[in-house]
Amino acid sequence: NAGVTQTPKFQVLKTGQSMTLQCAQDMNHEYMSWYRQDPGMGLRLIHYSVGAGITDQGEVPNGYNVSRSTTEDFPLRLLSAAPSQTSVYFCASSLGVANTGELFFGEGSRLTVL
């Protein structure tokens, strides 16, 4: 049972480049989300999804796009990377939308934008 899988683990981009961070879960979780982790700021919610075809914004959505075409996958797209997007990104999922369940996290993707 793989849980939540994120790829790539490391990525270096130049300003203005685009890329997609991949996230897949094999637990049939309805809820998926993306966070960024920056020193001293904890984790901040970027976007989330409560099911296939449904997405919404979190605390810091600017500069990021998401889509949810399947239950399993929830990619995060950076259309034009900026140095302010240098961070560690975590994908997390939970079972159902009853909202009592804990989040299951991937191992993270470390992104550096030069």
Place this chain on the structure above:
Amino acid sequence: AQSVAQPEDQVNVAEGNPLTVKCTYSVSGNPYLFWYVQYPNRGLQFLLKYITGDNLVKGSYGFEAEFNKSQTSFHLKKPSALVSDSALYFCAVRDTRTGGFKTIFGAGTRLFVKA
């Protein structure tokens, strides 16, 4: 808006001593409260949660937390610390009144347990 405060950036404790990591929250409705732990270069792992019922909840690795509604606190505790407990700890809150789809995290508290 919901928020979480972890007032201590770092907590130092000797092995075998009790530990407390503090957390206070602000939400408009009834909160769902969580604690997570992060080891170096890893994702977060769930420790315990408060949804309803008994104010004292027990979780993984001997940790427990007490929900105090009047003080809006959810402090993490362990009776006897281990060196292996050294890690980064995050408190998180989910506001049920706004649908509960957003889990908001505190800034984290780094725990050092000295042998």
